[in-house]
Amino acid sequence: MRQRSRQAVKLDDVANLAKVSPSTVSLFVRYPEKVSVKTGKKIQAAIDELGYVHNKIASQFTGGRSSSMAVIVPSIANIIFSRVIQQIERTVSAAGYQLSIASHDHSLDKEEEQVKAILQWSPAVIAIAGADHNPSTVKMLQNSGIPVVQMWQIEGSHFPAQVGNDHTHVGFQAAQFMIESGCKKLAYFTTRFKEDIRAQKRYQGFTAALTATGLQPVVVDIPRTDNIYQASRSLLMKTLVKERGLDGIFCSSDAIASALLMEAFDKRIQVPQQLSILGFGDFPASAFLAPYSLSSVNLNADNMAAKTAEMMLKMSEDNAYQGEIVDVGFEIIPRDSTNLPF
Amino acid sequence: MRQRSRQAVKLDDVANLAKVSPSTVSLFVRYPEKVSVKTGKKIQAAIDELGYVHNKIASQFTGGRSSSMAVIVPSIANIIFSRVIQQIERTVSAAGYQLSIASHDHSLDKEEEQVKAILQWSPAVIAIAGADHNPSTVKMLQNSGIPVVQMWQIEGSHFPAQVGNDHTHVGFQAAQFMIESGCKKLAYFTTRFKEDIRAQKRYQGFTAALTATGLQPVVVDIPRTDNIYQASRSLLMKTLVKERGLDGIFCSSDAIASALLMEAFDKRIQVPQQLSILGFGDFPASAFLAPYSLSSVNLNADNMAAKTAEMMLKMSEDNAYQGEIVDVGFEIIPRDSTNLPF
DNA sequence: GTGAAAGCGCTAACAA
DNA sequence: TTGTTAGCGCTTTCAC
Numbered sequence: 001m002r003q004r005s006r007q008a009v010k011l012d013d014v015a016n017l018a019k020v021s022p023s024t025v026s027l028f029v030r031y032p033e034k035v036s037v038k039t040g041k042k043i044q045a046a047i048d049e050l051g052y053v054h055n056k057i058a059s060q061f062t063g064g065r066s067s068s069m070a071v072i073v074p075s076i077a078n079i080i081f082s083r084v085i086q087q088i089e090r091t092v093s094a095a096g097y098q099l100s101i102a103s104h105d106h107s108l109d110k111e112e113e114q115v116k117a118i119l120q121w122s123p124a125v126i127a128i129a130g131a132d133h134n135p136s137t138v139k140m141l142q143n144s145g146i147p148v149v150q151m152w153q154i155e156g157s158h159f160p161a162q163v164g165n166d167h168t169h170v171g172f173q174a175a176q177f178m179i180e181s182g183c184k185k186l187a188y189f190t191t192r193f194k195e196d197i198r199a200q201k202r203y204q205g206f207t208a209a210l211t212a213t214g215l216q217p218v219v220v221d222i223p224r225t226d227n228i229y230q231a232s233r234s235l236l237m238k239t240l241v242k243e244r245g246l247d248g249i250f251c252s253s254d255a256i257a258s259a260l261l262m263e264a265f266d267k268r269i270q271v272p273q274q275l276s277i278l279g280f281g282d283f284p285a286s287a288f289l290a291p292y293s294l295s296s297v298n299l300n301a302d303n304m305a306a307k308t309a310e311m312m313l314k315m316s317e318d319n320a321y322q323g324e325i326v327d328v329g330f331e332i333i334p335r336d337s338t339n340l341p342f
Numbered sequence: 343m344r345q346r347s348r349q350a351v352k353l354d355d356v357a358n359l360a361k362v363s364p365s366t367v368s369l370f371v372r373y374p375e376k377v378s379v380k381t382g383k384k385i386q387a388a389i390d391e392l393g394y395v396h397n398k399i400a401s402q403f404t405g406g407r408s409s410s411m412a413v414i415v416p417s418i419a420n421i422i423f424s425r426v427i428q429q430i431e432r433t434v435s436a437a438g439y440q441l442s443i444a445s446h447d448h449s450l451d452k453e454e455e456q457v458k459a460i461l462q463w464s465p466a467v468i469a470i471a472g473a474d475h476n477p478s479t480v481k482m483l484q485n486s487g488i489p490v491v492q493m494w495q496i497e498g499s500h501f502p503a504q505v506g507n508d509h510t511h512v513g514f515q516a517a518q519f520m521i522e523s524g525c526k527k528l529a530y531f532t533t534r535f536k537e538d539i540r541a542q543k544r545y546q547g548f549t550a551a552l553t554a555t556g557l558q559p560v561v562v563d564i565p566r567t568d569n570i571y572q573a574s575r576s577l578l579m580k581t582l583v584k585e586r587g588l589d590g591i592f593c594s595s596d597a598i599a600s601a602l603l604m605e606a607f608d609k610r611i612q613v614p615q616q617l618s619i620l621g622f623g624d625f626p627a628s629a630f631l632a633p634y635s636l637s638s639v640n641l642n643a644d645n646m647a648a649k650t651a652e653m654m655l656k657m658s659e660d661n662a663y664q665g666e667i668v669d670v671g672f673e674i675i676p677r678d679s680t681n682l683p684f
Numbered sequence: 685g686t687g688a689a690a691g692c693g694c695t696a697a698c699a700a
Numbered sequence: 701t702t703g704t705t706a707g708c709g710c711t712t713t714c715a716c
Contacts, residue, residue, distance in 0.1 A: 007709075010709060022709090023710095023712080024685080034685080035685075036686090039685080039686080053482075057710095061400050061709080061710070061711095062691085063692085063710075063712075068442075076418075077428040079419070079421060079424070082418055082424035083419045085443075086418040086419040086445060089418060089443060089444065093444060098463060099444070100441060101442075103431055103432070117435070119395050121398050121399060121440060122399060143393055144395070227630075229626055229629070230630055233630055266633065284569050284570065284571055284597075285571050285600065285627075287569075287571070289604055290604035291607060291633075352694085353694065354693080362702075363702065363703045365703065368696095377702085378701060378702090381702080396694095399693090402694090405694075
């Protein structure tokens with residue numbers, strides 16, 4: 001690793017030049033308002049002249065105050081997470097925190113490693129997606145004394161701070177919606193079903209609603225691939241042939257759903273008369289697809305991100321605040337790809 | 343801010359329990375292979391028993407080795423950046439680095455702030471998107487002694503390490519392609535034109551190619567909005583009416599392009615006979631849109647991300663390595679939305 | 685509002 | 701391969 005040369009300009013140098021004590025400079029750098037205007041000006045002049053950069057590493061080392069935060073998600077590239085990360089970054093960076101990110105691609109072991117690595121930096125707060133982790137991951141987090149915000153999902157009870165949705169419930173409502181809109185045989189299209197715990201939860205809810213109505217769910221687990229659109233499209237006709245009478249599909253993401261929509265159009269399958277398609281995530285494009293717009297489950301992700309960021313800040317600033325459980329709710333947005341429920 | 347309690351278990355405690363010296367523990371924690379197997383086992387046992395977490399802050403403070411890296415982009419939510427970040431995170435975290443991210447939404451002043459904040463943490467390397475920055479931003483980076491990888495764009499000469507594309511050239515080639523495929527009147531659809539410097543560069547190249555052929559470019563700057571798909575769609579007909587004879591559009595992203603494609607379909611505009619549409623970024627969905635797939639400029643973003651990450655690691659590990667300029671190239675992918683060039 | 689003194693937890697030399 | 705020693709740059713008392 002690159003050897004960092006010893007810091008060129010340090011706080012003491014600024015103090016010397018400004019003819020004040022180091023502790024005054026330290027105060028000024030962190031809380032400018034706590035220093036008299038006159039002294040502040042002198043110090044600022046010295047800082048500018050020397051090009052001093054405040055050393056956060058030394059600062060945090062000494063003072064025990066952390067001004068970094070971390071967020072751990074399965075995937076950064078997934079549009080739904082990237083939007084959330086974007087918003088969290090915006091909020092916490094405006095409050096003076098540096099944001100670290102880690103992703104683990106739905107591997108609980110990788111997640112454990114990522115948590116371990118993050119704890120070594122003692123961030124002020126950690127936001128982690130999902131409720132299911134390796135036992136040792138949970139233990140590490142709990143022992144660390146670092147506050148955790150569980151996001152995305154509000155199931156499970158490892159942490160008192162949770163912002164997100166009950167995915168089992170989402171799945172249940174989705175099935176309900178499709179049944180009420182007239183579907184007689186339903187499938188659940190997903191990918192990485194083995195790894196994606198939230199997708200499993202939604203499927204559980206989906207199944208519960210179906211069996212309550214005497215229906216049998218079909219699962220299609222789209223093989224892992226470089227391009228989910230291609231993979232999804234290639235499975236539609238096969239599935240329709242194999243599962244005769246299939247007239248409704250609930251997808252694990254709008255990417256899958258819009259791919260199916262495109263394939264249905266190409267193959268002249270009437271949507272929604274012959275086939276209803278319901279997405280998940282309500283991507284920005286979904287409302288504006290042609291010829292059919294895509295019905296989808298909107299997760300209030302922006303609201304979730306805002307609430308998560310807010311809670312992160314609050315937990316960082318206020319020791320006593322333990323967080324709370326916020327169900328941000330969801331909404332099934334009916335568009336062209338599904339019939340209206342009767 | 344939350345007051346971190348003094349560290350419960352420290353390296354010295356581990357050393358005491360394992361009956362070795364602190365420096366041996368330190369060595370073991372960082373380079374396990376440099377300690378004898380026997381001693382290593384003792385130390386590991388002590389670490390496990392005490393639940394010791396290595397303090398990277400103290401480590402970095404003392405030793406001057408940084409094991410964090412930072413990446414600065416205009417936007418995290420933009421699919422093209424989120425994929426790049428994902429890949430960089432994967433690579434550098436596998437090499438033991440923590441990745442910080444910052445975004446500035448195309449504001450050079452915000453970028454400057456973000457750079458300042460990041461420098462305070464003295465990361466091992468900084469990757470920054472784009473070649474244009476405030477002069478003081480460049481100065482800060484250069485004075486910091488921290489290696490910088492300029493990514494996304496290889497124009498400009500502030501830093502010897504650059505990975506990306508020549509966006510002026512991309513714009514030129516795009517125009518060339520559309521002219522050769524028969525377009526007589528071309529428009530450039532973009533958004534945030536004032537802020538997005540790369541979009542401007544592409545437009546410059548685009549214009550250069552047009553004027554060389556005696557054509558006049560039209561620019562449509564889509565107003566800032568919450569949903570680019572909606573905003574793009576709503577501008578197509580207006581533009582076609584206003585700019586009679588318009589028969590080709592080069593878009594600043596595949597999001598805009600696919601929205602126009604949808605709108606064209608809805609309005610029964612023949613694509614590509616009446617109107618050619620060329621995207622930028624080659625989103626995963628673009629090849630699989632129906633009824634027309636979208637022609638687009640593929641930027642080899644995955645390759646760019648890989649090269650960037652590789653260079654970041656190399657610059658971190660090897661003091662002497664100054665980086666290099668890598669043009670990852672691009673490819674215009676002809677699909678249904680454009681005619682074949684004659 | 686400002687200054688003096690002590691020490692945070694670790695690593696880098698060096699020595700053994 | 702392991703131990704000893706010194707000190708990184710800052711913040712935090714506690715004075716004044």
